[in-house]
Amino acid sequence: MxxxxxxxxxxxxxxxxxxxxxxxxxxxxxxxxxxxxxxxxxxxxxxxxxxFGVLGSGWSSEPRQPDDEAVVRMAALLGITEGPGFVLLVGDAAVHAEALAGLVPNLEVIAASDTAAAWQERAGVSRIGIGRNLPFPARSLRGVVLTGDAASELLEQSARSLAPMARLVLEDAPEDAAQRLETEGLRILAQQGDTVVAVRG
Incomplete structure (x- = not known):
């Protein structure tokens, strides 16, 4: 960490x-x-x-090799080309933490996944376990990627944790995602299939 x-x-x-x-x-x-x-x-x-910081549990990531194309896509959706700053990946998105940290200079990627406890410590990636309450203050993160059930359960908390101009990327977004994001003061940048990208103004 x-x-x-x-x-x-x-x-x-x-x-x-x-x-x-x-x-x-x-x-x-x-x-x-x-x-x-x-x-x-x-x-x-x-x-x-x-x-590995044990601040809760409940989110895991399927063990698989990170896909280079998926990592480049994730960085593009986040709109981040360099650090410093913190980006949070929850659930299956966490498997891309190391590759994303390697792609974006000076970025610290937070991999929130119980599975990450078994990973090796390395520069650029902080591994934590979290539950249903995000351990971050308002406007502290440069980006968040939520996958699976986290896309719905952690949507509002993640929105509040975004710094100005930071983006929230939802994979497996719930049907009411756009309305909920707008209620939190975010603007929808892109929506395709079950992927939604929103930004804090």
């Missing part, structure tokens, strides 16, 4: 107004390899084990 990511992580239990405090046991090359993230409000502690 990238050290600077811990500056923006919030308590999944208390909500985005309550930041977490890092109690690190081991840090190498600005990567947190072991330690805890503590909430001063509820006193809950979330473990960091082998670089």
């Amino acid at each position: 990238y050290l600077l990511l811990t500056d923006i992580l919030t308590c999944p239990r208390c909500g985005p107004e309550f930041g977490l405090i890092l109690l690190a046991d081991r840090i190498e090359e600005r990567r947190v390899l072991s330690g805890r993230l503590g909430c001063a409000n509820c006193r809950e502690q979330y473990a960091v084990e082998d670089g």
